[in-house]
Amino acid sequence: MHGFPRASGPVAAAAAVTAALACTALACTALACTVTAGAGTALAAQRSPAWCKPGGTLSARAMPQKVKITDCDLRGRTVRGANGLAAVVPSDGTSLVAHAMRTTGGAELRIEVDGRAGAVTISTKGGRVPEGRPRASRAPLDPCEDGVHRLEPSKWPKGSTVEWRYHPGTSGLPKTGIAEGVSNMVDARTDCGNGDRFTPPPDVGARDAGRSDGPPNVTGDAACGNRNRVNTFGWLAMTGAERDILAATCIWYDGETTVETDMALQERGKTWWSDGTCQSGAYSAEAVATHEAGHVFGLDHVEGADHVNLTMTPSLASCDDGPATLGKGDYDGLIALYGGR
Numbered sequence: 001m002h003g004f005p006r007a008s009g010p011v012a013a014a015a016a017v018t019a020a021l022a023c024t025a026l027a028c029t030a031l032a033c034t035v036t037a038g039a040g041t042a043l044a045a046q047r048s049p050a051w052c053k054p055g056g057t058l059s060a061r062a063m064p065q066k067v068k069i070t071d072c073d074l075r076g077r078t079v080r081g082a083n084g085l086a087a088v089v090p091s092d093g094t095s096l097v098a099h100a101m102r103t104t105g106g107a108e109l110r111i112e113v114d115g116r117a118g119a120v121t122i123s124t125k126g127g128r129v130p131e132g133r134p135r136a137s138r139a140p141l142d143p144c145e146d147g148v149h150r151l152e153p154s155k156w157p158k159g160s161t162v163e164w165r166y167h168p169g170t171s172g173l174p175k176t177g178i179a180e181g182v183s184n185m186v187d188a189r190t191d192c193g194n195g196d197r198f199t200p201p202p203d204v205g206a207r208d209a210g211r212s213d214g215p216p217n218v219t220g221d222a223a224c225g226n227r228n229r230v231n232t233f234g235w236l237a238m239t240g241a242e243r244d245i246l247a248a249t250c251i252w253y254d255g256e257t258t259v260e261t262d263m264a265l266q267e268r269g270k271t272w273w274s275d276g277t278c279q280s281g282a283y284s285a286e287a288v289a290t291h292e293a294g295h296v297f298g299l300d301h302v303e304g305a306d307h308v309n310l311t312m313t314p315s316l317a318s319c320d321d322g323p324a325t326l327g328k329g330d331y332d333g334l335i336a337l338y339g340g341r
């Protein structure tokens with residue numbers, strides 16, 4: 001029988017020793033890899049800041065204003081800012097501004113996501129004032145002469161018509177006040193001058209596209225959720241929100257262009273006034289919706305006792321329908337954003 005001879009004696013022993021050493025070396029290498037990976041994981045965890053806890057809501061107050069994604073990936077996490085206002089950090093590359101209107105003052109949470117720089121910048125502010133519009137030692141400015149305004153970081157394209165859908169909620173509250181509030185803003189309705197509108201109106205419009213399939217992207221805690229590319233305005237039972245919340249509005253934007261807005265008026269625990277005589281403790285749906293529509297179209301809050309007669313003042317007293325008509329500053333802000341039609 002022909003073929004290769006079998007190894008025996010010293011040759012076989014040497015082969016066995018070589019194989020054993022090779023196996024030992026492989027085992028040690030695998031162990032070293034396991035130890036190295038475990039050390040890397042531990043090191044990564046050690047590098048994470050103490051405030052970057054897995055799961056749950058993070059506090060904007062506890063973190064630096066600018067957070068590197070490699071230090072703590074905030075995308076998809078909920079962050080809570082001033083006065084309890086919260087929002088989910090966008091994970092689709094957009095940025096976000098959240099607003100809350102209260103009987104006792106407003107709140108803002110701004111979240112800017114910079115994918116190229118790999119960072120998320122968060123700023124928040126909010127204050128509480130006495131119930132309704134704050135008192136001052138001197139009379140506030142005449143809204144027809146007060147030209148103060150502040151702008152959001154984004155706006156809709158000039159000349160565009162923003163389509164929005166209505167969510168009726170569950171309490172049978174009317175659509176009228178919300179629809180009128182949106183119209184008041186884009187048509188620049190005012191009590192100043194001879195007519196009932198500033199002229200020219202801003203070069204942006206709105207169209208009621210009918211009923212929404214779902215609620216606004218606002219949670220029961222009055223926090224901004226995840227966008228669905230539909231502008232939804234309406235009533236929402238924000239059962240987990242603080243008692244003084246009247247409304248919340250969320251604005252998503254890409255660069256300097258607004259891409260979605262959602263507006264929710266609180267249907268639980270509040271009495272709303274739309275027509276006729278206001279009952280004590282009720283709030284004007286039209287006035288609140290006009291204010292929130294200001295955010296939708298790019299106007300920020302104006303603060304201070306001098307400016308409490310403007311639509312964009314951040315607080316509202318019961319039976320106060322003054323914000324339903326724009327002051328000079330509100331109108332000037334819209335013209336600064338869109339120009340005239």
